[in-house]
Amino acid sequence: MRLKGKVAIVTGAGQGIGEGIVRSLAREGAAVVVNDMNAETGTKVAKSILEAGGKAAYAGGDVSTLQANQALVDTAKSKFGRLDVIVCNAGVAHWNKPILDVTEDEFDKIMAVNVKGLFQAARATIPVFEAQKSGNIIVIASTAGIRPRPGLCWYNASKGAAIIATKSMAVELGPKGIRVNAICPVATETPLLPQFMGGDNANNRAKFEATVPLGRLAQPQDHANAAVFLASDESSFITGVALEVDGGRCI
Numbered sequence: 001m002r003l004k005g006k007v008a009i010v011t012g013a014g015q016g017i018g019e020g021i022v023r024s025l026a027r028e029g030a031a032v033v034v035n036d037m038n039a040e041t042g043t044k045v046a047k048s049i050l051e052a053g054g055k056a057a058y059a060g061g062d063v064s065t066l067q068a069n070q071a072l073v074d075t076a077k078s079k080f081g082r083l084d085v086i087v088c089n090a091g092v093a094h095w096n097k098p099i100l101d102v103t104e105d106e107f108d109k110i111m112a113v114n115v116k117g118l119f120q121a122a123r124a125t126i127p128v129f130e131a132q133k134s135g136n137i138i139v140i141a142s143t144a145g146i147r148p149r150p151g152l153c154w155y156n157a158s159k160g161a162a163i164i165a166t167k168s169m170a171v172e173l174g175p176k177g178i179r180v181n182a183i184c185p186v187a188t189e190t191p192l193l194p195q196f197m198g199g200d201n202a203n204n205r206a207k208f209e210a211t212v213p214l215g216r217l218a219q220p221q222d223h224a225n226a227a228v229f230l231a232s233d234e235s236s237f238i239t240g241v242a243l244e245v246d247g248g249r250c251i
């Protein structure tokens with residue numbers, strides 16, 4: 001058990017990459033706070049972790065608000081006594097389409113969840129981490145922030161912001177014992193995937209797979225494996241990285 005005794009929050013953990021991450025953290029011994037604004041899926045994931053013998057609590061809320069992030073921290077402390085790790089995974093995209101077809105509402109939503117969500121998570125967690133002189137923030141960014149694909153302009157921009165926010169937090173918070181790293185997934189088999197590809201069909205899949213040297217799309221477990229490493233003390237000298245889990249897509 002690589003995370004025994006640690007307490008972690010994972011946002012957007014009711015399905016997809018977040019679900020894969022929260023299940024792996026729990027399997028490695030962490031007590032987990034499962035966040036998702038979809039109460040049905042979030043509750044289901046927390047319940048199944050409990051049934052498998054793990055420690056879990058569901059806490060809902062929209063991560064673009066300070067109130068929701070504060071409630072996550074309060075849940076971690078009241079249920080499990082402390083907080084060691086937050087995985088900021090919740091994110092949204094717009095459908096793959098030309099720049100000028102993206103609406104202002106779509107832009108605002110993407111920036112609110114993918115960028116402002118990090119601002120709010122930082123405001124809620126850093127005071128706790130500073131007081132205990134340790135803490136670990138893991139941001140789920142994207143290869144989109146490093147090697148953007150056409151049709152995803154403002155999503156790509158939000159993930160570029162997430163990566164530089166990660167590095168900025170890492171350099172400023174390192175002296176306080178707080179590590180901050182990002183994981184950059186390539187296209188991954190989750191309910192969000194059709195939006196990135198502009199529809200899930202054999203042709204689009206072949207196009208995306210052809211850009212990955214290892215020849216396949218990612219699975220949530222690929223990112224969960226990286227998250228366990230970054231959440232554990234095995235990575236205690238690693239901060240400020242944007243770790244590509246992408247089969248070589250960004251080479």
Ligand SMILES: NC(=O)c1ccc[n+]([C@@H]2O[C@H](COP(=O)([O-])OP(=O)(O)OC[C@H]3O[C@@H](n4cnc5c(N)ncnc54)[C@H](O)[C@@H]3O)[C@@H](O)[C@H]2O)c1
Pocket residue numbers: 011012013014015016017018035036037038041061062063064089090091092093113140141142143144184185186187188189190191192193196
């Ligand atoms: N799937 C991919 O191909 C891919 C690739 C690169 C990066 N990512 C990133 O990985 C993360 C997870 O993506 P996914 O594919 O698992 O997505 P998904 O849509 O399958 O799951 C996201 C979950 O987050 C929840 N959520 C959305 N907005 C929220 C909010 N404001 N507050 C709380 N919960 C919220 C949703 O209810 C959903 O359960 C995102 O940040 C995404 O940008 C995904």
